[in-house]
Amino acid sequence: ATAVACALSTTAVRADELTVGFSQIGSESGWRAAETTVSKSEAQKRGVNLKIADAQQKQENQIKAIRAFVAQGVDAIFLAPVVSTGWDTVLKEAQEAEIPVILLDRDIDPSGKDLYLTAVTSDSVHEGKVAGDWLVQTLNGKPCNVVELQGTVGASVATNRKKGFEDAIAGHSNVKVVRSQTGDFTRAKGKEVMESFIKAEGGGKDICAVYAHNDDMMVGAIQAMKEAGLKPGSEILTVSIDAVPDIFKAMAAGEANATVELTPNMAGPALDALIAYKKNGTVPPKWIQTESKLYTAADNPQAVYESKKDLGY
Numbered sequence: 249a250t251a252v253a254c255a256l257s258t259t260a261v262r263a264d265e266l267t268v269g270f271s272q273i274g275s276e277s278g279w280r281a282a283e284t285t286v287s288k289s290e291a292q293k294r295g296v297n298l299k300i301a302d303a304q305q306k307q308e309n310q311i312k313a314i315r316a317f318v319a320q321g322v323d324a325i326f327l328a329p330v331v332s333t334g335w336d337t338v339l340k341e342a343q344e345a346e347i348p349v350i351l352l353d354r355d356i357d358p359s360g361k362d363l364y365l366t367a368v369t370s371d372s373v374h375e376g377k378v379a380g381d382w383l384v385q386t387l388n389g390k391p392c393n394v395v396e397l398q399g400t401v402g403a404s405v406a407t408n409r410k411k412g413f414e415d416a417i418a419g420h421s422n423v424k425v426v427r428s429q430t431g432d433f434t435r436a437k438g439k440e441v442m443e444s445f446i447k448a449e450g451g452g453k454d455i456c457a458v459y460a461h462n463d464d465m466m467v468g469a470i471q472a473m474k475e476a477g478l479k480p481g482s483e484i485l486t487v488s489i490d491a492v493p494d495i496f497k498a499m500a501a502g503e504a505n506a507t508v509e510l511t512p513n514m515a516g517p518a519l520d521a522l523i524a525y526k527k528n529g530t531v532p533p534k535w536i537q538t539e540s541k542l543y544t545a546a547d548n549p550q551a552v553y554e555s556k557k558d559l560g561y
């Protein structure tokens with residue numbers, strides 16, 4: 249045992265000797281911007297050199313960035329995959345170069361399971377389920393036509409949040425999703441798609457609730473509803489995901505109802521897992537799950553806004 253311990257300690261790697269390449273999706277949402285800021289500060293706290301490549305929403309840019317990180321011989325790669333398919337070839341290249349890959353906040357298809365060390369993500373089906381359960385409970389049997397703003401097409405979180413919501417409303421025939429379209433996780437697109445939903449649904453009179461796969465799209469949708477003379481938060485219920493400060497501002501103003509929190513700190517647990525793996529070979533679980541918490545207008549939104557607004561959002 250002593251010999252093994254000695255052998256391990258001589259090969260031990262210090263956190264401040266590690267260089268990690270992070271292929272980040274872009275800056276489509278307030279949550280994403282916060283994740284980038286928090287990743288930098290979590291790396292700094294541990295003395296890790298974190299190199300971030302912004303893919304501007306394009307998978308081809310992420311693939312190029314991963315290849316560049318492999319060529320540079322980084323110690324590990326963090327990947328927030330914009331979509332879930334199309335990673336096998338490039339992740340095999342990283343594996344052949346013996347560079348561990350850790351997924352952050354989104355998943356890839358199960359076919360790629362052996363190509364990464366661990367994934368730090370929330371349970372995004374559960375997030376959709378929590379959002380749907382809240383709506384079902386709030387409605388208490390009242391008939392409700394829901395419009396849905398989906399996230400980026402092909403992103404694991406968009407597929408899963410849609411499924412979770414559908415699971416929650418299944419068996420509640422009073423709740424129906426009457427329109428569902430992507431708003432690409434952005435405020436601008438969320439507003440634009442909501443405007444088209446309002447037009448198509450009797451000027452908004454036929455809409456009882458909006459479900460958005462993130463808060464940014466909901467903030468855009470709230471704007472569209474207000475411009476159409478509707479009252480989000482009272483006439484039209486809202487539920488979305490992320491818990492960014494601006495949704496709490498809207499809740500405090502009575503214009504939003506509920507959000508499911510997604511922590512922007514994916515890098516902290518990923519770095520801890522990586523450091524343990526590099527230092528003493530500790531293999532992390534395949535999935536490091538982050539928490540999902542429901543907030544409603546009853547949770548003192550002004551105070552939550554104050555506590556969150558300086559956290560990198």
Ligand code: AHR
Nearest residue numbers: 277279353354405433462
């Ligand atoms: O993958 C996480 C999602 O990506 C966030 O919920 C959304 O805001 C972001 O764009």
